[in-house]
Structures are given as structure tokens and as C-alpha cells.
Amino acid sequence: MSVVVVTYNSEKTIEETLSSLARQTYPTDSYELIVVDGGSTDDTEAIVEEYDAAFHVVDGGTIGACRNHGIDVSSGEYIAFTDSDCAVPATWLDSHVERIESPNDDIEGQDDVTIAGVGGPNRPFPTDPWFSKLVGSLQGTVFGSGGSPQSYAIGEVRLVRSVAACNVMYDAAIFDSHRYDDAVNVGEDAEFHFRLSEAGYRFVFDPAIAVSHHLSSTFGAYCKKSRSYGYAMARIQRRHGKVIRWYSALPSLALGGGMLAVLADLAARKARYVPLLLAAFLLVSGYGTAQVYRDRRSPTALLVPIMLAAQYTYYGIGFLEGLAAPDPVSQDLP
Structure with missing residues (x-):
């Protein structure tokens, strides 16, 4: 199992991320933690050094390039991604592994596609400012998210074409023939998952596997x-x-x-x-x-x-x- 965190100038938030990953119920000796940095100029690296994580730099790299580098240096059968402004629950890895290895037999259309991985929603931190929580609630509506499953309040396990890369676990085998685009920065997960969907892949979306995510805290x-x-x-x-x-x-x-x-x-x-x-x-x-x-x-x-x-x-x-x-x-x- 490999966990990849992509970061850039995240000294204010990455400790929350790494601390949550260090408290997993999944056996500590059964997963590796990899941080890929796009060339931070703050104290991100110093914070990462306090944790049992491999630190890699892709100086000036896009998010897509950083995700690909994380894939290249991973050795796990599964590769999970979260972002450096997120915190995951203690059962995050256990829940992903259980879902990817035992998807519901009742999921409609499951027999007709290949499962690329598992994902879930992202929600504001309980301690975030009121505006961030308002943004989270708005994204939980169909008009606030356009129906994207990672935000919109879907209440059942089902197949989807895309999930947010801040809360996803892939079957590493898909990376033998499919990768993120090194040239794409914002929206790199939507672009990659579009290509996967065109190739016949789907994700299992589980609303119970949620991560906390720092959303926009100001109107600007x-x-x-x-x-x-x-x-x-x-x-x-x-x-x-x-x-x-x-x-x-x-x-x-x-x-x-x-x-x-x-x-x-x-x-x-x-x-x-x-x-x-x-x-x-x-x-x-x-x-x-x-x-x-x-x-x-x-x-x-x-x-x-x-x-x-x-x-x-x-x-x-x-x-x-x-x-x-x-x-x-x-x-x-x-």
C-alpha cells in the first residue's frame, strides 16, 4: 500500500494531513507514505521531516506531474491520494481497502465495467471559518457542485466516472497503461478520470469514506x-x-x-x-x-x-x- 500526498507551500496545513495519516488503524508496517513537493519555498519540507515519510521534489512541477512522480516511486498494490490541505479519518485506509476488495454486489452496472478505484466526498473541517462551512454546504447541492459526487450529497454507494483526487485509492495496475497528464495543473483529476471513463473504467463512490478539506475561507x-x-x-x-x-x-x-x-x-x-x-x-x-x-x-x-x-x-x-x-x-x- 502506498499513500501519496502532493504539496506546495503547505506549511500551514500539511501537519494536519500527515498527523492524520500517522494515526491509521491500518497496520503501520503495511503502507508507505510519500510526499511529493512541487518546489515549496516555505517550511513544508521541515515539517515533513518530523514524520516517517519519503520526501520528493519535482521543482516547478504541475499537480499532474507530481502525482505521476508519486506513482513512479510507489511500490504498493494500491495507491491512495490525499492533499496537503486535508485530514483523513483513522479508518481511511481500512475503509478504502475493504471497499476496493469487496465492492457491493448490488451496485448497478458493476459487471459491465472495470473498477479503477474507490473515492468519497470531502467536507469542511469542523474548526474552519463559517464561510468555509457555507461553501461546503453549497457544494452539497446540485446547483453548487453541478452534481459532482465528491461534493454533492450522494447518499448511497454507486459507480461514478470521476472522484476527487484528494480522496481516492486506485488499483495500482491501472497505472501500467494510464497516467495523469504532466502538463495539467488545476483539474488534473477530472482530465485523467475522463480518459479512464472513456477506456471503460469506473470508480466506486462511497459517501461514508469522507475526508476533511480546507475550502475557500473568504469570498475573494x-x-x-x-x-x-x-x-x-x-x-x-x-x-x-x-x-x-x-x-x-x-x-x-x-x-x-x-x-x-x-x-x-x-x-x-x-x-x-x-x-x-x-x-x-x-x-x-x-x-x-x-x-x-x-x-x-x-x-x-x-x-x-x-x-x-x-x-x-x-x-x-x-x-x-x-x-x-x-x-x-x-x-x-x-
């Missing part, structure tokens, strides 16, 4: 991350020349549609289309607000319409920037 960070996700998804889809996630272009289309609606109403000097769009948004955001309030039981749920508007706007802008970028593979979000 939330907007920036939304933009980077949109940018990355456009680059990936340009590269493959096909739609990876059908909903990825919707925010950009909504932005364009909104601008056209405003221009049409101004030209006609009559409010016809804009009120309809506003009514549709209020319906969507109202549903999301109700879901978040049911989860949080807090008046902060009233911020959901603003957060959704910001998320869709920044994701849509990032997506358009990704489509317009001259190099969809190597250029980073400015």
Missing part, C-alpha cells in the same frame, strides 16, 4: 477558485475536442444570454427578457438557499444567491478565458 478566494475551475475545464475540453462535463459551458452561456437580454430590452425599451432570467435565477437560488439552510440551520444561508451569482459569473469568465487562450495545455490562469 471563492471567486478566484471558481474562475480557475472554469479556465481549467475549458482547456481540458479544448484539448480533447469534446464535452467532458455537459454543464461546464452553462455559466458562460448564461452570461452571454444575460447580456443579450439586456441589450434586447434596451433596444425595445421594454423589460421583457431580463425579468424572466431574474425569475429563473431566483428560483434556482431559492432552492439552493433552502437546501443550505436545511444543512446549516443558519441565517448565513441567505448569502447563497450572492455566492451562486459569483460562482457562475467567475466560472463563466474563466471558461471563456480558457477557450480563448492560445495554448490550452501549458498556459496558466493569470
Whole structure:
């Protein structure tokens, strides 16, 4: 068994990650811990040295390149990944191994695919700021996550096409013929898992195997991350020349549609289309607000319409920037 943690300038969070991995119920002598660093300039390495972990540096490496290096130096039959801003429960490895070796016979479609691995959701830390928890609750709604299983509150074990790389265990055999793309940074797991799904692989998603994950703690960070996700998804889809996630272009289309609606109403000097769009948004955001309030039981749920508007706007802008970028593979979000 190999556990790989990819990191970059994570001195504030990586100790939580390594400490949680050191407390596993899985036998200590049965797994190796590997930290792959993209070239940190802070005290990340000094913190890692306090733990029984192999430390490797891929200076200037993308997340995809760092994950591949971790795979290259791993020796386990299974390879698990989590990130340096996460903490895993004590039963994390045991739960993954049990699920990957004994998937439910009742999972629909299991006999028709090859299982690449097992994954689960990621949730905010209990000690995180209220805004991070609000982001986590919003991502637990279909409009906040687009239905991605790693965030959206799926309550049953089932097959999915992709899981988050901060909470996944692979059968190492798949890496004999499939790897992450060294050129892809943000969205490297979505790109890799898309190729796996095209090759007939699926993941078993188990909602009970959750990790704690530090989510955006400020509104500015939330907007920036939304933009980077949109940018990355456009680059990936340009590269493959096909739609990876059908909903990825919707925010950009909504932005364009909104601008056209405003221009049409101004030209006609009559409010016809804009009120309809506003009514549709209020319906969507109202549903999301109700879901978040049911989860949080807090008046902060009233911020959901603003957060959704910001998320869709920044994701849509990032997506358009990704489509317009001259190099969809190597250029980073400015």
C-alpha cells in the first residue's frame, strides 16, 4: 500500500494531513507514505521531516506531474491520494481497502465495467471559518457542485466516472497503461478520470469514506477558485475536442444570454427578457438557499444567491478565458 500526498507551500496545513495519516488503524508496517513537493519555498519540507515519510521534489512541477512522480516511486498494490490541505479519518485506509476488495454486489452496472478505484466526498473541517462551512454546504447541492459526487450529497454507494483526487485509492495496475497528464495543473483529476471513463473504467463512490478539506475561507478566494475551475475545464475540453462535463459551458452561456437580454430590452425599451432570467435565477437560488439552510440551520444561508451569482459569473469568465487562450495545455490562469 502506498499513500501519496502532493504539496506546495503547505506549511500551514500539511501537519494536519500527515498527523492524520500517522494515526491509521491500518497496520503501520503495511503502507508507505510519500510526499511529493512541487518546489515549496516555505517550511513544508521541515515539517515533513518530523514524520516517517519519503520526501520528493519535482521543482516547478504541475499537480499532474507530481502525482505521476508519486506513482513512479510507489511500490504498493494500491495507491491512495490525499492533499496537503486535508485530514483523513483513522479508518481511511481500512475503509478504502475493504471497499476496493469487496465492492457491493448490488451496485448497478458493476459487471459491465472495470473498477479503477474507490473515492468519497470531502467536507469542511469542523474548526474552519463559517464561510468555509457555507461553501461546503453549497457544494452539497446540485446547483453548487453541478452534481459532482465528491461534493454533492450522494447518499448511497454507486459507480461514478470521476472522484476527487484528494480522496481516492486506485488499483495500482491501472497505472501500467494510464497516467495523469504532466502538463495539467488545476483539474488534473477530472482530465485523467475522463480518459479512464472513456477506456471503460469506473470508480466506486462511497459517501461514508469522507475526508476533511480546507475550502475557500473568504469570498475573494471563492471567486478566484471558481474562475480557475472554469479556465481549467475549458482547456481540458479544448484539448480533447469534446464535452467532458455537459454543464461546464452553462455559466458562460448564461452570461452571454444575460447580456443579450439586456441589450434586447434596451433596444425595445421594454423589460421583457431580463425579468424572466431574474425569475429563473431566483428560483434556482431559492432552492439552493433552502437546501443550505436545511444543512446549516443558519441565517448565513441567505448569502447563497450572492455566492451562486459569483460562482457562475467567475466560472463563466474563466471558461471563456480558457477557450480563448492560445495554448490550452501549458498556459496558466493569470
